[in-house]
Amino acid sequence: QVQLVESGGGLVQAGGSLRLSCAASGTIYAISTMAWYRQAPGRQRELVASITGGTTTNYAASVKGRFTISKDNAKDMVYLQMNSLKPDDTAVYYCNAHIFPVENGHVGKANDYWGQGTQVTVSS
Numbered sequence: 001q002v003q004l005v006e007s008g009g010g011l012v013q014a015g016g017s018l019r020l021s022c023a024a025s026g027t028i029y030a031i032s033t034m035a036w037y038r039q040a041p042g043r044q045r046e047l048v049a050s051i052t053g054g055t056t057t058n059y060a061a062s063v064k065g066r067f068t069i070s071k072d073n074a075k076d077m078v079y080l081q082m083n084s085l086k087p088d089d090t091a092v093y094y095c096n097a098h099i100f101p102v103e104n105g106h107v108g109k110a111n112d113y114w115g116q117g118t119q120v121t122v123s124s
Contacts, residue, residue, distance in 0.1 A: 002026035002113055004095045009118030016122070017083045022095030022115055024076040027102035032110065034071055034078040034098075038091035038120075048093070049080060062088070085122045092117040 008020040024031060035050035049069035050058045057069055068081040078095065095115035101108040 002028060002099055002101050002111070004097060004113050004115035006093065006095045006115040006118040009093060009120045011121045011123065012085055014086055014122055014124050016085050017081070018085065018120060020080040020082065020093055020095075020118060020120075022078045022080075022097075024078075024097055024099065024113070028076060029100040029102050029107045031073075031076060032098045032100070034069075035096045036069060036078070036080045037094045037096055038089075039094070039117075040091040043091075045094070051078065082120070085120075087122045087124045089120060090122050091120060093120050 003026055004022055004024050006020060006022050008018060010018060012018055033050055033052045036048040037045050038048050039045040048060050048063055049067055051069050051071050059067060066084045071078045094117045097113050098110055099113055100110050
């Protein structure tokens with residue numbers, strides 16, 4: 001089975017930095033889009049950043065200029081470098097990816113996969 005595993009979350013002071021990592025594993029043919037979402041208590045899950053195709057990126061207005069999404073195609077990994085963190089960035093961060101799996105030696109249907117989430121807490 002294809003799965004995503006996040007790491008790198010933790011507690012940091014306002015103004016600090018964290019780097020989140022997400023590793024995709026399993027029988028993967030291709031990954032079209034990878035993204036980071038976050039969900040704070042009492043709020044809906046929101047898109048933080050995404051990277052599609054080669055290098056096309058998209059950022060939420062609230063993080064633009066502070067966060068950077070990047071990927072390593074050879075390793076099927078995506079990263080989120082978070083700088084100048086604010087208390088409002090506190091949330092569980094989830095990795096998301098649209099992946100074409102390999103099933104019985106053939107390319108399967110594309111599926112939307114989610115990681116289990118990693119907690120980011122920013123103190124004031």
